Amino acid sequence: MTESRQSRRTRDPERSRRAILDAARDEFVAHGFTGGRTGRIAEAAGVPQGLLYHYFDNKEGLFDAVMEDTLAPYFNGMLDMLQSAEVPDLDLLEDSVRRYFQFLHDNPHVARLLAWWFADQAWEGKPLTRKQGVAEAVELLGAARIREGQDAGFVRRDLDPALVIKTFIDMCVMWHMSKGRHMLHTAPGEEQADLDARYLDHMVDVFLNGVVAPEHRPR
Amino acid sequence: MTESRQSRRTRDPERSRRAILDAARDEFVAHGFTGGRTGRIAEAAGVPQGLLYHYFDNKEGLFDAVMEDTLAPYFNGMLDMLQSAEVPDLDLLEDSVRRYFQFLHDNPHVARLLAWWFADQAWEGKPLTRKQGVAEAVELLGAARIREGQDAGFVRRDLDPALVIKTFIDMCVMWHMSKGRHMLHTAPGEEQADLDARYLDHMVDVFLNGVVAPEHRPR
Amino acid sequence: MTESRQSRRTRDPERSRRAILDAARDEFVAHGFTGGRTGRIAEAAGVPQGLLYHYFDNKEGLFDAVMEDTLAPYFNGMLDMLQSAEVPDLDLLEDSVRRYFQFLHDNPHVARLLAWWFADQAWEGKPLTRKQGVAEAVELLGAARIREGQDAGFVRRDLDPALVIKTFIDMCVMWHMSKGRHMLHTAPGEEQADLDARYLDHMVDVFLNGVVAPEHRPR
Amino acid sequence: MTESRQSRRTRDPERSRRAILDAARDEFVAHGFTGGRTGRIAEAAGVPQGLLYHYFDNKEGLFDAVMEDTLAPYFNGMLDMLQSAEVPDLDLLEDSVRRYFQFLHDNPHVARLLAWWFADQAWEGKPLTRKQGVAEAVELLGAARIREGQDAGFVRRDLDPALVIKTFIDMCVMWHMSKGRHMLHTAPGEEQADLDARYLDHMVDVFLNGVVAPEHRPR
DNA sequence: TATGAATGAGGGTTCATTCAT
DNA sequence: TATGAATGAACCCTCATTCAT
Numbered sequence: 001m002t003e004s005r006q007s008r009r010t011r012d013p014e015r016s017r018r019a020i021l022d023a024a025r026d027e028f029v030a031h032g033f034t035g036g037r038t039g040r041i042a043e044a045a046g047v048p049q050g051l052l053y054h055y056f057d058n059k060e061g062l063f064d065a066v067m068e069d070t071l072a073p074y075f076n077g078m079l080d081m082l083q084s085a086e087v088p089d090l091d092l093l094e095d096s097v098r099r100y101f102q103f104l105h106d107n108p109h110v111a112r113l114l115a116w117w118f119a120d121q122a123w124e125g126k127p128l129t130r131k132q133g134v135a136e137a138v139e140l141l142g143a144a145r146i147r148e149g150q151d152a153g154f155v156r157r158d159l160d161p162a163l164v165i166k167t168f169i170d171m172c173v174m175w176h177m178s179k180g181r182h183m184l185h186t187a188p189g190e191e192q193a194d195l196d197a198r199y200l201d202h203m204v205d206v207f208l209n210g211v212v213a214p215e216h217r218p219r
Numbered sequence: 220m221t222e223s224r225q226s227r228r229t230r231d232p233e234r235s236r237r238a239i240l241d242a243a244r245d246e247f248v249a250h251g252f253t254g255g256r257t258g259r260i261a262e263a264a265g266v267p268q269g270l271l272y273h274y275f276d277n278k279e280g281l282f283d284a285v286m287e288d289t290l291a292p293y294f295n296g297m298l299d300m301l302q303s304a305e306v307p308d309l310d311l312l313e314d315s316v317r318r319y320f321q322f323l324h325d326n327p328h329v330a331r332l333l334a335w336w337f338a339d340q341a342w343e344g345k346p347l348t349r350k351q352g353v354a355e356a357v358e359l360l361g362a363a364r365i366r367e368g369q370d371a372g373f374v375r376r377d378l379d380p381a382l383v384i385k386t387f388i389d390m391c392v393m394w395h396m397s398k399g400r401h402m403l404h405t406a407p408g409e410e411q412a413d414l415d416a417r418y419l420d421h422m423v424d425v426f427l428n429g430v431v432a433p434e435h436r437p438r
Numbered sequence: 439m440t441e442s443r444q445s446r447r448t449r450d451p452e453r454s455r456r457a458i459l460d461a462a463r464d465e466f467v468a469h470g471f472t473g474g475r476t477g478r479i480a481e482a483a484g485v486p487q488g489l490l491y492h493y494f495d496n497k498e499g500l501f502d503a504v505m506e507d508t509l510a511p512y513f514n515g516m517l518d519m520l521q522s523a524e525v526p527d528l529d530l531l532e533d534s535v536r537r538y539f540q541f542l543h544d545n546p547h548v549a550r551l552l553a554w555w556f557a558d559q560a561w562e563g564k565p566l567t568r569k570q571g572v573a574e575a576v577e578l579l580g581a582a583r584i585r586e587g588q589d590a591g592f593v594r595r596d597l598d599p600a601l602v603i604k605t606f607i608d609m610c611v612m613w614h615m616s617k618g619r620h621m622l623h624t625a626p627g628e629e630q631a632d633l634d635a636r637y638l639d640h641m642v643d644v645f646l647n648g649v650v651a652p653e654h655r656p657r
Numbered sequence: 658m659t660e661s662r663q664s665r666r667t668r669d670p671e672r673s674r675r676a677i678l679d680a681a682r683d684e685f686v687a688h689g690f691t692g693g694r695t696g697r698i699a700e701a702a703g704v705p706q707g708l709l710y711h712y713f714d715n716k717e718g719l720f721d722a723v724m725e726d727t728l729a730p731y732f733n734g735m736l737d738m739l740q741s742a743e744v745p746d747l748d749l750l751e752d753s754v755r756r757y758f759q760f761l762h763d764n765p766h767v768a769r770l771l772a773w774w775f776a777d778q779a780w781e782g783k784p785l786t787r788k789q790g791v792a793e794a795v796e797l798l799g800a801a802r803i804r805e806g807q808d809a810g811f812v813r814r815d816l817d818p819a820l821v822i823k824t825f826i827d828m829c830v831m832w833h834m835s836k837g838r839h840m841l842h843t844a845p846g847e848e849q850a851d852l853d854a855r856y857l858d859h860m861v862d863v864f865l866n867g868v869v870a871p872e873h874r875p876r
Numbered sequence: 877t878a879t880g881a882a883t884g885a886g887g888g889t890t891c892a893t894t895c896a897t
Numbered sequence: 898t899a900t901g902a903a904t905g906a907a908c909c910c911t912c913a914t915t916c917a918t
Contacts, residue, residue, distance in 0.1 A: 011898060032338060035255035038892060050894080059892065115338035118396045119251060123331065163421045170393040171386070177337045178389075195900045202382045208427030230917055232881060257909060267883050272910065276882095449877060454760030470776060472692035476913060488915080493859040497913065503885045553776035556834045557689060561769065601859045605828070610837075615775045640820045652874075668896055670902060695888060705904050707890080712902095716888065 017055050019045040019099075025066045029109040032116045033063050068129045074110055077136045082141045090216060093155070094204055097168050101200050104127045104176040105127065111176035122174060154216040164211055171203050179218060236274050238264040244285045248328040251335045252282050265317055286332065287348045294330055294353045296322060301360045308368045309435060312374070316387050320419050322394040330395035337396075358384060373435040383430055390422050444652045452472055455493050457483040458573045463504045467547040470554045471501050502505055507549065512548055515541065518578045526586045531593070535606050539638050542614040550613035556615075577603060602649055609641050650656040674712050676702040682723045686766040689773040690720050725771065725786045730768050732791045734760060739798045745805045747873055750812070754825050758857050761833040768833035775834075790825055796822065811873040821868055828860050 023044035027036045038059055042049040056062040081099060082180055102112050117128060142165040149155035155164070175196075209217055242263035246255045252300035252348060257278055261268040277280040300318060323330050347354055361384040374383070394415075429437055461482035465474045476497055480487040489536040494500040519537060542549050555566060566573055587593035593602070613634075647655055680701035684693045695716055699706040713719040738756060753864035761768050774785060785792055797824040812821070832853075866874055 010286075013898070016898080028236075028344075032251070032253065035339075036250065037890090039890090049892085050901065051899060053893070054898070069256070112338065112342065119331065120254075120340045121333035122397060159425070160417070160421060163418060164425075167390070167422070167425055171389060174389040174393045179339060198379075199382060202379060203386070204388055206378070206383075206426070206429035208429075210425030210427075235881075238885060256907090258907085268909085269884070269891070278909065369908075439667075451877070454877080470689070472689065472693065473777075474913090477911090487913085488880065489878060491914070492877070502821040518772060529844075550780065552795070553772070557769065557772035557776040558692075560835060561687075576811065597863070598855070598859060600861075601856060605860070605863055612831045616779060616827075636817075637820060640817060641824070644816070644824055644864070644867035647865075648863035648865070668902070673902075694886090696886085706888085707905070708903060710889065 004111060016045075016047055016051060020052060020062070021066060021069055024062050025109065027061055027069055028066055029112050033120060036063070038062075041070055041071060058171070061121060064130055067117075068131065070110060071112055071129050072131070072134070074107070075138050076183075078138045079134070079141065082138070088145050088152065090154050090208075091182075092215070093212075094208060097172070097207065098200065098205055100169065101172045101175075101203075104172055105196060108176065109180075111173060111179075114173060117179045137153065154213055156213050158209060159211065167211070168207050171207065175199055175203070231394070235264075235270065239266060239271055239274060240279070240285060240288055243281050244328060246291055246297055247285055247335070249332050251339060252279075253339070255282070257281075258333075283349060286336075287350065289329060289332055290348050291353070293326070294348075294357050298353070298360065301357070307364055307371060309373050309427075309431065312368060312431075313427060315422055316391070316426065317419065319388070319398070320391045320394075320422075323391055324415060327398075328393065329359065330392060333392055334396045337369055362431045373429060373432055375432050378384055378430065387422075387426050388432070394418055394422070453655055454483075454489060455483055456484060456491060457492060458500070459504060459507055459608065462500050463508055463547065466504055466554070467550050471558060474501070476500075478574055502568060505555075505633070506569065507565050507582070508551055510569070510572070512541070512545070512651050516576045516578065517572070520576070520583055521550060526583050526590065528592050528646075528650065532646060532652075535610070535645065536638065538607065539610045539613070539641075542610055544616065545633060547615075549611060549617075552611060553615045562594060592651055594651050596648060597649065606645050608643075612636055613641070672707055673702075673704055673708065675720070677709055677712060678723060678726055678773065681719050682727055682766060685720055685723055685773070686769050690717075691777070693720070695719075698833060708846050709855065721787060724774075727767060727770055729788070729791070731760070731764070732786075735795045736791070739795070739802055745802055745809060747865075747869065748805060749809050750869075751865060754829070754861055755857065757826070758829045758832070758860075761829055762853060763781060763834075765833065768836075768840050771830055772834045776804060777828055813868060813870050816868065823870070825860075825864050826853060828864065834861070 020041065023041045024036070026044065027041045031037070036059070040047060041062075042052060048155065052062060056065060056214070059111055078100070081096065122128075143161040146155055146161035148165050150157045150159075239260065242260045243255070245263065246260045250256070255278070257271055258268060260281075261271055270280065271281060275284060279314035295317070300315065336345075341347075362380040365374055365383050369376050369378075369380070458479065461479045462474070464482065465479045469475070474497070476490055477487060479500075480490060490500060494503060516538070519534065535572075555564075557634050560566075577600065581599040584593055584599035588595050588599065677698065680698045681693070681710045682703065686693070693716070695709055696706060698719075709719060715723060726761065735757070738753065774783075779785075786865055800818040803812055803818035803821050807814050807818070808814075
């Protein structure tokens with residue numbers, strides 16, 4: 001009798017925190033920061049509203065935590081990927097693009113969080129995450145890898161490495177942000193799944209042809 | 220501008236409607252639909268809040284009107300541009316990209332409205348504007364133009380015209396959505412103004428090299 | 439061309455006033471004074487909102503006008519009825535009850551206006567209409583007629599004539615206010631039309647048996 | 658009463674709920690559903706407006722709760738009364754009428770809530786309370802009791818028991834709805850208190866004479 | 877007389893946050 | 898740590914009424 005009422009959701013701080021964070025991610029992904037409701041988060045997490053404020057300062061603190069929690073693996077994964085390959089070559093470049101595209105494909109909430117960030121926070125100059133350094137590291141490392149490609153001769157030397165990186169990242173992100181739904185609403189009469197693959201091939205093709213040194217071009 | 224907050228209660232419905240629409244555009248551009256406040260809109264427009272509901276059904280109706288009012292010239296301009304040139308050639312293609320980029324540059328609120336749409340409405344399947352037909356017409360006409368380019372031989376025949384269109388549109392939109400602030404936060408130590416120009420050159424270069432038939436490539 | 443735009447709803451004050459009054463009656467009957475909307479009234483009447491205030495002081499003035507306009511024939515009809523019969527007798531008494539019941543049956547909005555008045559205005563001590571005198575005249579005349587009946591010997595002498603009047607009026611009004619729908623929700627499985635008739639017979643029976651002198655009782 | 662506006666922010670949910678419900682009852686009794694203001698309710702209850710929505714879905718939910726809370730004892734009391742007397746006789750019938758009249762006299766808000774219901778909700782077909790069953794039970798039991806009276810011989814056999822019940826209920830309710838203020842505005846020059854008593858006597862007299870079998874008539 | 881734009885005071889309701897328990 | 902009642906500032910919208918035309 002003494003523990004029956006207690007045992008339902010008994011003291012498990014870590015589980016509570018995790019549940020809140022997961023619920024918050026779903027909420028913010030679906031509605032953005034402004035549209036996100038703490039009430040819905042608490043309900044989805046199965047905790048009382050007040051508990052949110054034990055683990056996080058306020059709605060904004062919770063949002064930031066979600067961003068970090070969600071984007072950290074994203075950046076870390078890229079860092080790993082960029083560091084893994086010793087000698088950069090053409091295949092690695094293509095492979096990088098494809099793996100990046102695949103990552104967004106497998107983590108659709110990442111793309112949508114980025115969309116919210118572009119619309120809302122980026123304009124106010126708010127950094128993407130509090131550990132901004134990681135994001136910058138990725139970019140610097142990526143640019144460095146491109147520069148190695150230029151040194152090796154298979155990437156055009158007249159291009160700014162940072163912009164090369166940006167070019168393919170933008171195309172991948174944009175595709176997943178618009179969910180295959182071209183801004184100008186096409187409906188090519190094929191499966192959505194195939195469309196993703198077809199777009200990826202198209203994009204890689206155009207990108208490589210645009211970026212690779214003439215003598216190394218695929219076609 | 221000196222007479223803006225003037226003698227209200229003087230009859231000028233058109234001016235009122237315009238003022239509301241302009242104020243609403245600024246508000247929704249800055250805060251999105253959910254974050255937009257009708258109170259701020261009314262204040263900025265210099266009209267009582269109740270008047271909004273004389274001209275529009277509700278907040279959503281006002282938002283839709285703003286979208287239409289803002290995007291109509293955008294689409295119409297593109298239609299004109301696509302129709303104007305009689306014989307498509309390489310220069311026209313490059314010119315189109317540059318003009319499109321320039322348009323977004325000159326109308327930054329368009330890019331940001333698109334950003335909100337990507338984050339919020341697009342996911343719910345809401346069409347970009349109520350006159351969806353215009354948007355589709357642009358896309359179809361654009362694709363048709365690319366196809367003419369393929370027939371003329373200067374655009375690669377193995378590419379899907381619709382995806383070619385999407386490729387450069389995405390790059391232009393993405394740049395202006397992120398306001399030059401690469402998602403991965405680069406700061407190349409130069410003026411923002413120059414950065415735009417430099418990115419445009421880079422993008423056009425990569426795009427054309429990727430898309431144009433080998434024998435017509437710029438370099 | 440000069441009269442085409444004019445002729446639609448050209449100057450016809452009386453028609454406008456009438457249209458407003460009719461629309462207002464429907465509105466107030468359906469929603470009461472507080473729930474009645476001037477906007478709906480104007481719309482139903484086919485006139486702009488502002489015009490209401492040319493014919494009436496304000497919402498309350500319009501409501502009062504409706505009450506008067508609706509209840510005047512009601513009271514005048516009763517006055518006529520009470521004055522018409524020269525010598526009161528038992529049949530006249532029964533006939534009066536039946537005609538009163540019938541009147542409410544034929545004018546359902548009267549019963550509902552009374553319902554609103556009971557709930558809302560009566561409690562605040564507001565008179566039923568501005569020409570309160572007519573209502574009082576009806577009552578006095580009715581009571582006088584009952585007194586004549588007492589003198590003639592067919593109405594019990596120990597009853598207060600005013601209460602006798604009230605007794606049957608209340609029963610008639612209550613029936614039509616509750617629209618046959620007993621307060622305690624019965625559903626006798628018969629036609630609503632028949633129910634009215636059956637109730638009337640019942641009521642008249644009980645009323646006469648209760649009020650008429652023993653030697654004149656119908657059964 | 659001295660402690661009513663006290664230390665709020667002290668935990669007592671039951672008291673809060675009760676205070677809201679009581680304040681709401683007064684408000685709705687005085688102004689009906691449409692005219693009732695949640696702001697006034699909150700103020701009278703001594704709670705912030707937002708708290709109403711912690712305990713009730715919305716204004717309508719609060720109204721329904723008030724109806725139920727107010728009418729439940731009304732119906733339950735009648736049920737008890739009808740069940741209590743084992744053998745029905747003439748005195749019991751008269752007693753029932755008098756007790757019902759007295760109940761409405763002692764609970765004036767019940768009569769006025771009924772008045773609002775007649776004017777507003779009944780017409781839209783809305784049930785009197787959510788526990789409609791109780792109301793129907795009262796009616797069925799009442800009719801059953803009258804039927805017993807018919808079997809016992811002291812109630813006229815030619816009358817429909819359900820209508821007999823309705824007859825006296827209507828007279829009681831109507832009197833209290835119009836608060837002794839006859840629809841036709843009588844003012845017999847006596848105290849209001851006495852008037853109630855005198856009307857009750859009159860009504861019981863007429864009713865019994867009308868309903869009771871000839872050989873059992875009081876006079 | 878007729879019109880409908882303009883006004884501003886609330887109306888019901890939501891919501892992030894605090895706090896006693 | 899956990900709970901959910903309590904708080905109050907907005908928020909969107911409605912509505913009776915006024916007034917320039």
